[in-house]
Amino acid sequence: MTLISFVVPAFEVQGYLRECLDSILGQPYADLEVIGVDDASPDGCGEVLAEYADRDSRVRPVRLTENVGLGPARNVGLDRATGEYVWFVDADDWLVPGCLPHVANRLTATRPDVLIVDHVRAYWNNVGTRSAMPEVFPESPGEETFRLRDRPQTMRLLHTAWNKVVRREFLIERGPRFEPGWYEDVSFSYPVLMAAERIGVLDRICLNYRQRRTGAITRTRGDRHFEVFAQWHRVFRLMDRWGPGVAALRPGIFERMIWHYLTVLGNGERIAPELRPVFFARMHDDYVRFLPPEGYPVPPGLDGVKHRLVAAGRWRTFSALRAAHQTEEQARRSVRRVRRRVLPVARRAVRGTRDAVLGEYYRAELRRPLDPTLAVYAAYWYRGYACNPAAIYAAARRLAPHVRGVWIVRPDRVASLPPGVEYVVAGTRDYYRVLARARWLVNNVNFPDHVRKRAGSVHLQTHHGTPVKVMGLDQQRYPLGAVDMDFARLLRRVDRWDFSVTSNSFSTQMWERAYPAGFTGLEVGYPRNDRLALATPEQCRQARAELGVGPDETVVLYAPTHREHLPGWRPPFDPDRMREVLGPAGRVLVRSHYFHDRDRHPGGPTRGGALDVSAHEPVEDLYLAADVLVTDYSSAMFDYAVLDRPIVVYAPDWDAYRVIRGVYLDLIAEPPGAVALDFPALLDVFRSGALRAEPAERARQRFRSRFCALDDGHAAERVVRRVFLDEPA
Structure with missing residues (x-):
């Protein structure tokens, strides 16, 4: 029997799925299978899973005809798993190289019902933070297995499914399943821990928990965060059904519930201001409803104050306390920003008069209305008329003659322009004017940092090739190949993009991963290849x-x-x-x-x-x-x-x-x-x-x-119709 079945649900994570699969299949351990569940993803997830299945017989793709959500998709994978153990890994996370032999050795040596592994939070800026493992187990937890009632502090480890490797027969016998809705880990992980007779802890970092810059539900504002209440209600209903066997765990579970509610409410990116009083009232109701008769361990300090305010239902006091804390933090940030600005201000003071005058001119032009007919083109840092922007320019002249196209070029490249192409020279007044007032800005690289994104303007990033070498934020992992790169400034430039042209699904996936921002992908083929195709x-x-x-x-x-x-x-x-x-x-x-x-x-x-x-x-x-x-x-x-x-x-x-x-x-x-x-x-x-x-x-x-499937000779036309003529994709 296969030792580990990895269940990997995938929905709109095409930019990260390859890295996840590679991290599993590339481990120095082969006794595994991967059940990849395409949850009716509208992007290229299904294509990626099929591609990997063609190359590796250990990958078994499942295609769902309608989106069911993360929890039910995991259940689909669980039902198809054949391994002795199941590991639910999210498709945007990835395993640490070389971790799997250690996991396998612990599983075969101790045969736990559940093995909890350590992880790090891997942020998009290449910063990683440790889990609570060192605080929960200040001394090594050892190899012995235990029940939750023997080590209740285990509940303070993150309640996710992906940090737990679970014995499949145990799941079948005890019946924990994933429920639909957000926060589905809650109503799975706690019942699993409560029911397990043999829990093991491997204090080795095995998984990178990706903290995405865009797209994560923790950074998505909406009323679906209220679904957290239903998930916790399921946990307490199950505890009631299981009776005295888990009664001793109720105070600890209750404390975790209030901690989780406070975490959700405290994240300003999740609950809209007008919904926070309602969310708080629901917290208070659950506090009263589920409070154990014998009480629970109220945390010390500020966290304890929050718990007591929830118990009393005092939203105004809670809100005032939160506002005071935020004001204090904003003051600290302001001090840090002022300190960071001192040196740049000093540098600007010694710049030449000409640069200062042009800067003022640019800022003045930014206050004037956009020119609704002006499109600015550039390629390769103003090297001339070339690449995808040139192909789009030519198609726009034919399909959108009302659009006036102006190229930006370096002084030494003016002679290379084709006859009849209107241009401005980089660094001149005309250059700053068109940059400030253009409705469309088209480039195959980024415009300089001084360019501001105006409301109503459209930035079209065409790129200049399908990537073989890693790009963007992915270069943070290869510092020798990214000397002098400022990734924070790079992201500020990427945030200006409205559209990103790609020539194939592979490029779309890599750009989404390398440049996490809110742009719209145009997977239409490369305009510069139209000439080759025809x-x-x-x-x-x-x-x-x-x-x-x-x-x-x-x-x-x-x-x-x-x-x-x-x-x-x-x-x-x-x-x-x-x-x-x-x-x-x-x-x-x-x-x-x-x-x-x-x-x-x-x-x-x-x-x-x-x-x-x-x-x-x-x-x-x-x-x-x-x-x-x-x-x-x-x-x-x-x-x-x-x-x-x-x-x-x-x-x-x-x-x-x-x-x-x-x-x-x-x-x-x-x-x-x-x-x-x-x-x-x-x-x-x-x-x-x-x-x-x-x-x-x-x-x-x-x-x-x-x-090359999209390079049919009409890519430039597709771009022009979508971006300049606003026709449906």
């Missing part, structure tokens, strides 16, 4: 002719990505040896990442007769001209795959890159074609014919099916 043979011949490439030549485009953690490093690549393998009809094009553009020289022949095309724009011309793409971790592979031509992953630093920089996708296990881990192997891919062999062809088709 390219004709004549356009391909023209692109080759402009590069001086003959119709019978084999063109290999080598396009490595940037290594932020290794400035100046280039993958080993010898054009001479590559051309020897390709033969007389072979041509090699080399294109550096755009981060290296300050080092570029005018394009032309390089060593070995290779052509340096780093300065050639647009890059889509190079894709159309090339017969083969060689790349490493660049998003170029996703774009080039639209053409359905051979791709080779050349990753000589794969092991180091994935550890230092971090990746979302295992390119060795799921490549778009042939793979080479060193330069001799790369040459052999071409020499042996592996480039076009059946395994490489199958890999490319799988890759295209997964990542």
